[in-house]
Amino acid sequence: MxxxxxxxxxxxxxxxxxxxxxxxxxxxxxxxxxxxxxxxAAATMKDGEVLTGSHWGAFKAKVEDGKWVAVTPWEGDPHPSHQLPGIMDSVYSPTRIRYPMVRKAFLKDGPKADPATRGTDDFVRVTWDQALDLVVKELKRVEETYGPAGTFAGSYGWKSPGKLHNCQNLMRRMMNLKGGFVNSSGDYSTGASQIVMPHVMGTLEVYEQQTVWPVVVDNTELLVFWGADPMTTNQIGWVVPDHGAYPGLKAFKESGKKVICIDPVRTDTCDYFGAEWVAPKPQTDVAVMLGVAHTLYAEKLYDEAFLNDYTVGFDKFLPYLTGQTDGTPKTAEWAAGISGLDANLIKDLARRFAKNRTMLASGWSLQRQHLGEQRHWMLVVLASMLGQIGLPGGGFGLSYHYASGGSPGANGPVLPGITDGGKAVEGAAWLTESGAATIPLARVVDMLENPGKDFDFNGTRAKYPEVKMTYWVGGNPFAHHQDRNRMVKAWQKFETVVVQDFQWTATARFADIVLPATTSYERNDIEQVGDYSLRAILAMKKVIDPVFEARNDFDIFADIAKRLGKADAFTEGKAEMDWIREFYDAALKQAQAKNIEMPDFDTFWNEKGIVEFDVTAGNSFVRYADFRADPLLEPLGTPSGKIEIYSKNIEKMGYDDCPAHPTWMEPVERLGGPTTKYPLHVVTSHPKDRLHSQLCGTKIRDLYTVAGREPCLINTQDAAKRGIKDGDVVRVFNDRGQILAGAVVTDGIMPGAVRVREGGWYDPADPGKPGALDAFGDANCLTVDMGTSKLAQGNCGHTAVADVEKFTGDLPKVKVFDTPTNA
Amino acid sequence: MTHIAPLADARVRAYRWLAGLFARELTAREIGGYRAVQGQALLMDLARSTPALAGGVEALRAALRAETPDTELALDLAGDYARLFLGVARRQAAPPFASAYLSERGLLFQEATRRMENVLRYHDLSIPDDFKEPADHIAVELTVMAELAGRGAVTDNPAARRLRAEQADFLDIHLLTWLPDFARDCAQFDSRGVYGALATATHDFITDDRTRLAA
Incomplete structure (x- = not known):
């Protein structure tokens, strides 16, 4: 004043x-x-700086008068994300869920309330007691009426990091105490690869440490990013990212060695390296790889000894490659016809791959497509033919773009976290896989539409359960799931939807009961820094008091468990700081056994708030070096112990959409496909300025929106044909949906492709109405909702064709954000 | 001049009544109370003693006249309240915080909140634990005005002038900076019109009050 x-x-x-x-x-x-x-009022939080962490990295939060006022990256971060200031914005956003809320019709009529008004109906504030009583009443009602398979608790999403306030584990911990529930397996990032790779390599591969960057910098001669944009996507991590890939990327750039980016878009990574840009038609990568493989074979550039010693099944794959089995040799010319690349370029790639120490670093876009299983499998076959797997700087990698795969690993201990059950309950019959049933999680809408229908998954066949209730926490399926309009309709099958989050996501608006959770910055927690490097253990200290009536996930679920008569089983008599201390002490014990120095908990928590570990052996790690050195003593986890170019296990499954060796098949739709209706492929890359949908509601949005909407990259020729100018509002549409976006006319995207990054907040002009025009630009209004194949049933978030036109109608306002109306 | 003193009780009443309406949803019991004779008398008195409130009072009375049961009307109005004030409808709403209108990006808990916290601290006042709103919530600001206005009738002397000046200052700094935008948003986004009319009435009343304080 x-x-x-x-x-x-x-x-x-x-x-x-x-x-x-x-x-x-x-x-x-x-x-x-x-x-x-x-x-x-007495001040509860001290002024000063608090070190804490997030999916974007560790940072210091400056507090004045109990308010969070500024963000500074942790000084140990080699490449802080420019998104950090958006976190503070999200915490103080007017879109925070402030109180427990119940949909008005649901409060009046309970589960008999019309599900069709979900998403448009009003909400009414209730007390925490009322809300939790209602939640428990519904949990019990559904369990009693429909049995354990009546509740879907396979909640997925990028919950906040932290070993204690892991809302998804906490929710399933409560659900396990309640009785049964339907769980989900897999994720939306690597659905296809994480299922096929164990058959091929014996590991998930997508979440494994890569040959580390110092080795790549010293040894790799040709670095190929295949559908990967590591400069963009390494900003984030599932735990607190260390950003350890960036010094590696920088050192490689400084070495001046060759980089190739194979991508429909000239990515930031491509620009950063001044790389050679190769742009095949989207979803034709298997054909390109086969063309390269055929060239290697025809020109005898492949490593026969490696294939003999380290792989099985090349003999069964070869007749397919040469066309002996199907009459179609997979030549470079054949691949050119499908991919639109020049046949000579494909041959040239083969020769250069073979001539150099080549690292094939692939992103996950390739496998988030129909028939996505084939892509990385074929990449492995290619790498096997090149024979460099296990050599320093050679082979392939499926995580150079994520959470700083290849950041050298430290010698530190592993921090445990809260579990979803197990030893928490004495005498309980814990299932080995929590839950009464499990579905591949991207099939959730299919499950809702087809209860009782058989579905195939990785060699098993099961029936979809009939679920009537869901409890979603730490995720926003109305962002990450495909084919939004199909989903809006299927969502009506739920009698009861509970959503627990910190802000009014699209999913929260399609709920019956909405519970306000704290953000990471309103509670204490502990986490590791570096998904792969495990470089440090970080105290995630509370920055500010909880706003409004937000409560910690742990406390919410503990209160629900109490109402179920299971309070002690849930909390084990421990409060927040007891758990954090216990996790730390478990790590301390490992450290002591390994003779690693680590302070006691009180010193750690009260002094530095971070303990860093040394990087020693981690600096020279080469993936599969052990296997290469001795394939008999260090076999892979596959049935043969070797790389499976041909999988007998998959052969036994007999799937028409996932044969026993990598195969080119036409996806359901693609650019230039034989039965494809629309002329443009929609590239739905991971955002540069968000984590999927997270931070879309913050100031960071100013960095990228065009005409206030999600940008749509369109090639100069495609734009000219349609009379579209840079900055125009365009409508991107297909039979599944329609979105508005802001045109960016550029030669940085190939003709025939447009790019709308995934994660734009769903903003239907007519909420709940099928086919509603999305005003901001949610790419998943356009994508296909189907399984990648019967094998993995992963999502196809990169499969979408559409057309684009300049929008000339009455422009609907973007309503989804918190922009002041007087601005 | 001195004509402000006789109005003091009516002003306090007006500020307090409005603060209560914006602080929380009306309960079914309160709706029953307003529908009873005493409640109707209170509304008439408010409209008579503070004419600027007449529009807001009439909108509320119109809603009360409908044959909706108390519980149902409470639910309907609670739905309106939540959409406008509790963040449900994102920004198709009227966030009841100075910060939402005065900070650069419409965030909460910004400078305006801290300034109101200073005001409360200065007056040795605090927001009790059962009201989990920041200090720049409109209900808190209206309550502070009620308390400033209610310090009693001091007649024409330097102290009275100072009291008027401080109230005028408070309105200028903490309320009139955002109230017009808030009232506009309420009117624009409220479907039933009760809260929209009450916000407009609040704006009218405070505009009048500010003029009187300057006189």
């Missing part, structure tokens, strides 16, 4: 007179007593 104002108050003020006036007014019954109490 102004100085003059303060002086006025001081001069004329009598406290007694002040309060007595208010009391007199209270005599009118309906005029509530004064909101305010006598006595100044």
């Amino acid at each position: 102004s100085t003059s104002h303060r002086q006025h108050l001081r001069a004329g003020y009598s406290r007694r007179a002040f309060l007595e006036g208010a009391v007199a007014a209270g005599a009118f019954g309906l005029i509530a007593p004064s909101l305010l109490a006598r006595g100044a």
Whole structure:
């Protein structure tokens, strides 16, 4: 307040007179007593800087008057993300869920409320007690009426990091105490590869440490990024990222060695390296790889000894490659016809791959497509033919773009975290896989539409359960799931939807009961720094008090468990700091056994708040070096112990959409496909300025929106044909949906492709109406909702063809954000 | 001049009544109370003693006249309240915080909140634990005005002038900076019109009050 104002108050003020006036007014019954109490509020949070962490990295939060006012990256971060300031924005956003809320019709009529009004109906505030009583009543009702398979608790999403307030584990911990539930397996990032790779390499591969960057910098001669944009996507990590890939990327750039980016878009990575840009038609990568493989074979550039010693099944694959089995030799010319690349370029790639120490670093876009299993499998076959797997800087890698795969590993301990059950309950019959049933998670809409229908998955066949209730926490399926309009309709099959989150996501708006959770910055937690490097253990200290009535996930679920009569089983008698101390002490014990120095918990928590570990042997790690050195003593986890170019296990499954060796098959739709209706492929890359949909509601959005909407990259020729100019609002549409976006006309994307990054907040002009025009640009209004194949049933978030036109109708306002209306 | 003193009780009543309406949803019991004779008398009195409130009072009375049961009307109005004030409808709403209107990006808990916290601290007041709103919530600001206005009738002397000046200052700094935008948003986004009319009435009343304080 102004100085003059303060002086006025001081001069004329009598406290007694002040309060007595208010009391007199209270005599009118309906005029509530004064909101305010006598006595100044005590400050609960100290001013100063608090070190904490996030999916974007570790940072210091500056606190003044109990308010979070600034963000500074942790000084140990070699490449802080430019998205950090958006975190503070999200915490203080007017879109925070502030109180427990219940959909009005649901409060009145319970589960008989019309599900069709979900998403448009009003919400009403209730007390925490009312809300939790209602949640428990529904959990019990559904369990009693429909049995354990009536509740879907396969909640997925990028919950916040932290070993204790892991909301998804906590929710399933509560669900396990309640009884049964339907769980989900897999994720939306690597659905296809994480299922096929264990058959091929014996590991998930997508979440494994890569040959480390110092080795790549010293040894790799040709670095190929195949559908990967590591400069963009390494900003984020599932735990607290160390950003250890960036010094490696920089050192490689400084070495001046060759980089090739194979991508429909000239990515930031491509620009950073000044790389050679190769742009095949999207979804034709298997054909390109086969063309390269055929060239290697025809020109005898492949490593026969490696194939003999380290792989099985090349003999069964070869007749397919040469066309002996199907009459179609997979020549470079054949591949050129499908991919649109020049046949000579394909041959040239083969020769250069063979001539150099080549690292084939692939992203996950390739496998988030129909028939996605084939892509990385074929990449492995290619790498096997090149024979460099296990050599320093050679082979292939499926995580150079994610969470700084290849960041050298430290010698530190592993920090445990809260579990979803197990030893928590004495005498309980824990299932080995939590849950009454499990579905591949991207099939959730298919499950809702087809209860009782058989589905195939990785050699098993099961029936979809009939679920009537879901509890979603730490995720936003109305962002990450495909074919939004199909989903909006299927969502009506739920009788009861509970969503627990910190902000009004699209999913929260399609819920019946909405519970406000704290953000990471309103509670204490602990986490590791570096998904692959495990470089440090970080105290994620509370920055500010919880806003409004937000509560910690742990406390919410503990209260639900209490209502179920399972309070002790849930909490094990431990509160927040007891758990954090226990996790730390478990790590400390490992450290002591390994003779690694680590302070005791109190010193760690009260002093630095971070303990860093040394990188020693981690600096020279070469993936599969052990296997290469001795394939008999260090076999792979596959049935043969070798790389499986041909999988007998997959052969036994007999799937028409996933044969026993990598195969080119036409995806359901693609650019230039034989039965494809629309002329443009929609590239739905991971965002540069968001984590999927996270931070879309913050100031970071100013960095990228065009005409206030998600940008749509379109090639100069495609734009000219359609009369589209840079900055125009365009409508991108197909039979599944339609979105508005802001045109960016550029030669940085190949003709025939447009790019709308995934994660734009769903903003239907007519909520709940099938086919509603999305005003901001949610790419998943356009994508295909089907399994990659019967093998993995992964999502196809990169499979979408559409057309684009300049939008000339009445422009619907973007309503989804918190931009002040007077701005 | 001195004509402000006789109005003091009515002003306090008006500020407190409005604060209560914006602080929380009306309960079914309160709706029953307003529908009873005493409640109707209170509304008439408010409209008579503070004419700027007449529009807001009439909108509320119109809603009360409908044959909706108390519980149902409470639910309907609670839905309106949540959409406008509790963040459900994102920004198709009227966030009841100075910060939402005065900070660069419409965030909460910004400078305006801290300034109101200073005001409360200066007056040795605090927000009790059961009201989980920041200090720049409109209900808190209206309550502070009620308390400033209710310090009693001091007649024409330098102290009275100072009291008027401090109230005028408070309105200028903490309320009139954002109230017009808030009232506009309420009117624009409220479907039933009760809260929209009440916000407009709040704006009208405070504009009048500010003029009187300057007189």
